Amino acid sequence: MNKNSIILKISLFFLVAFFAMTFLFKMMFEYEFISIKENLKVHYHQVAKYVMLWHIGKETKEQLLENLKKENIEIILDKAIYKEITREDKFETISCGMQNFDLYEKDNYRYMITPQSTGSMILKDLDTKPIDVYYMWWLYVAFILILFTLFLSIAISIYPLKHLQIQIRRFGEGDMDIDLLSSGKDEIAEVSNEFDKAVKKIKAMINSRAIFIRNITHELKTPITKGRLSLEFLEDSRTKDILSNVFLRLNLLTKEIVQIENITACDCYIDKKSYRLSDILDNAVDLLFLEIGSIDNNFENKTIEADFELMSIVFKNLIDNGIKYSSDSNVYIKFQDNSINFYSKGDMLELPLEYYTKPFTKCDSKISDSFGLGLYIVNYILEKHEYSLSHEYNNSLNCFSINLKDDSVNNSLTKN
Incomplete structure (x- = not known):
């Protein structure tokens, strides 16, 4: 306890x-x-x-x-x-x-x-009276019963706090379908009922936000698609190139907004299970439309406790960043010292890693097919897994590392 x-x-x-x-x-x-x-x-x-x-x-x-x-x-x-x-x-x-x-x-x-x-x-x-002081013990028993009744009463009143704690933890993990309504009349019941109102209000706001973003992205896709189709009927010119680039960036931005909404929404539930690192890598490579086995690694039969789909996005974004910002478009992944390291040749980062894990920050402003959401999404998913992201630069190599928790290493990484 x-x-x-x-x-x-x-x-x-x-x-x-x-x-x-x-x-x-x-x-x-x-x-x-x-x-x-x-x-x-x-x-x-x-x-x-x-x-x-x-x-x-x-x-x-x-x-x-x-x-x-x-x-x-x-x-x-x-x-x-x-x-x-x-x-x-x-x-x-x-x-x-x-x-x-x-x-x-x-x-x-x-x-x-x-x-x-x-x-x-x-x-x-002839008037013998016994020394009778045993009424004191009856009084003692009465006091003990009162004390025990008070203890039970307080314990019963406090017990809902445990339920409230569990529900708040579920809410913190993204489960919005919680019910905290209490029929009690004490202060704990009042707190529980007020928290229930707050949860319902937050849930309504999140649903409204999700509906708004989905609607706005849907509405954006139609004119973007029409605009790109219309460009095909125009003669080649600088104006056509500019418009084509604008529509391309708008399409990319729409896709990234949808992706970040899906991942960072509060109902993002982490379903951690044991998966082979090689299977997660193959899924990430498939998402990037690369050939299976094109990314060198030393995973062998190692496994990790993770949400398969979300960890695939982490791998995908780290590989995509490595390819985009490397000088030779190659990425090598190595498992070492309880970390999964993504190596690529390139220039050293100009700012600390914390800057690039914020939304809409890029390592290279010259690259047009990115809005700087990759590392933000990676960092967000790893925090949900209770893992961390770090970066080192040695011998012209950028190394982005997924660091596992010390107390989960023995359980999360095993040989099959």
Whole structure:
């Protein structure tokens, strides 16, 4: 469990509260028991005092009997019960006048045995009340039940946060079909309902954007196609060449807008599975209308965890860039040190890689059949895969590398 989890902190709080309350009630129980016992000792000390006053001759036998009667104490004349009483565990010893008076409990009565010097009298407490402090434990049980009920109530209230977290993660991964409506009345339910409204609003905005882009690109294709067909009926001239170049660039721009919309839309779902690198490369080569096997590589039987279609686009764009910007139109791909490296001869990049991964930035402004979206799309897809793109320049070679996560290398790259 996450050590920063709210439910863990609440659990620890209630656990500490439970132990603290248990300790507190134990102390209260012992204090109450000792308090009642001390009161009893005071009572029996008074009884012992009456006996000692009679023993030393300061009071008569009648006065002793009268004093004992006031304390609800009776003298037992049957000496046969003496052995039965003394067999019991001694309850307490009362000291008075340097003499010890022993207390015993038997058959719900408390008995006092006077010292031998006073005749070992048996005094029976007719008003014996047990030391009953067990109500403290009933009170303890009640408090624990209340504490446990509060814990369950808070835990049940917080539990929807886990569901909310899962739904938000799904939303972050591009799944727009989530339902966060809650019938609860607490703050978490309010947050969930507000987030549900926001998701629905964002979904509506994304759908509107997608519909707009699809419609605009569709509307653009018709005049572009008509314009290119009309150019065929014009005589060769500089104007025709300019118009042909304009329509060609408009057609390329429309295609790239459609591609970037399809890839960067929030509903772009990454379906990662294990695929052979050679199969992904063959699909990318096919997309570029190149011959299968025309790109040198050392993939052999290596595999990678990726979305096949999206990773094919990554390969396609990196190969296409390599061919466009290289001095010999050749690209070589090499797997090494948990990276897939795309090598091509050419000039060193003038700016850091971060500049070229932004949309509509090109490595060479002289190249007309590109709008600078290739590396932007590559970087976006790799981030979705939790991989990264890097670049190095050595010995007149540009090297664009797909770097795999360190903790996924053993699982994502294996031999078949």
